[in-house]
Amino acid sequence: MDNKRRFALVGTGNRGTTMWGRDLLAGWRGYVDLVAIADTNSLRAERARTMIASNAPIYGDVDTMLAEAQPDLVIVCTPDDTHDDIVVRALESGADVITEKPMTTTVEKIRRILDAETRTGRRVDVSFNYRFAPTAGRIKELLDAGEIGRVTSVDFHWYLDTEHGADYFRRWHAYTERSGSLFVHKATHHFDLLNWYLDSDPEAVTAFADLQMYGRKGPFRGPRCKLCPHKGSCDFYLDLEADPFLEALYEQPSEIDGYFRDGCVFREDIDIPDTMVANIRYRNNVHVSYSLNTFQPIEGHHIAFNGTKGRIELRQYEDQPWETAAEDVILLVRNFPKGVPAVERIAIPHSPGGHYGGDDRMRNMIFKPGVSDPLGQRAGARAGALSVLCGIAALQSSRSGKLVRLADLMPDLFENEVRPVRQFAAQASASAGP
Incomplete structure (x- = not known):
């Protein structure tokens, strides 16, 4: 099909890697072509690309990706507070956008997205699958x-x-x-x-x-599940090694950005x-x-x-x-x-x-x-x-x-x-x- 949507995936967490990566290509390959993957964590992006079964180039920043890959659609699967910057940049580059929910997190960020959509004439879809x-x-x-x-x-x-x-x-x-x-x-x-x-x-x-x-209502807490002295008695203990998908996507990549997938649910700053x-x-x-x-x-x-x-x-x-x-x-x-x-x-x-x-x-x-x-x-x-x-x-x-x-x-x-x-x-x- 000559009129495939040329899309870029921004954010390679669980949802991006599966719903908008592996599964999208598996079921809709006749309609889409993954032309770029962007993530600030290069190792997570590489692991995700393997899971997706793609050879799309990986980018560490969105602006370079938009300039070089020139996608006509950008799918945003990053943390919620970062959505607005990526959505606006994508719209201004001439691409349409699909963003995971929520669209963003504050009134100011909502306004930025709505203004950019009106100004550019491009379209934003929000992933309300329910x-x-x-x-x-x-x-x-x-x-x-x-x-x-x-x-x-x-x-x-x-x-x-x-x-x-x-x-x-x-x-x-x-x-x-x-x-x-x-x-x-x-x-x-x-x-x-x-x-x-x-x-x-x-x-x-x-x-x-x-x-x-x-959070602070918990009876005890530790640095993370993997290192916690209370793992034997905590009802919320998460063993990442028991989930090869999560371990591959998050454990070793955490050495790059410090983001642990098994954070303590009783952290006092929650x-x-x-x-x-x-x-x-x-x-x-x-x-x-x-x-x-x-x-x-x-x-x-x-x-x-x-x-x-x-x-x-x-x-x-x-x-x-x-x-x-x-x-x-x-x-x-x-x-x-x-x-x-x-x-x-x-x-x-x-x-x-x-x-x-x-x-x-x-x-x-x-x-x-x-x-x-x-x-x-x-x-x-x-x-x-x-x-x-x-x-x-x-x-x-x-x-x-x-x-x-x-x-x-x-x-x-x-x-x-x-x-x-x-x-x-x-x-x-x-x-x-x-």
């Missing part, structure tokens, strides 16, 4: 069809288990300056799902958050919360109750949409200490069933691939020509901005004890916004009555 999961798509269809009338409130609770949740506290994510906190880094997925499901903008946030398990709740009001008057917990024996989420004509509910298990069927079950419950069942159980089989097939569907949407997008799943820079702003507002509210309005944080994101809040045209007409 939108593309089959179950999420079916929920969106039910909402848009007005099956429960006008949505009035949402209950949304996300659970990270002691393997996944703890991992954020081992790494650079554990510092607000790097990740914006998990209200930004992790919850950006969740806030974006809400924004997309509800087809509206978040307006105001109140939140509480605390550090209750990790400054992000591990237990979070937020209430969100949307411009279409939907009220949301949200929570995120990072040390549970289960992994997954519970979401319920409460409407004027019924309720849609999902309990999705991603990992748990008991067997579950390889499917999700959406409950559609009607207030006033007339000629239709009061309860429908809609089974959605799990698809292969990451995020129950969401990763593959997103890559199809971005790279394969002619793929339609009837549900508006492909997410651009404004979607990335809104989800980050919601996280920034939640963190700020949790620290100040005050309600935070998103328009006060970034008035320019809303003052020129002319997109109507349609609150689902089908719902509006269905609830209007004769």
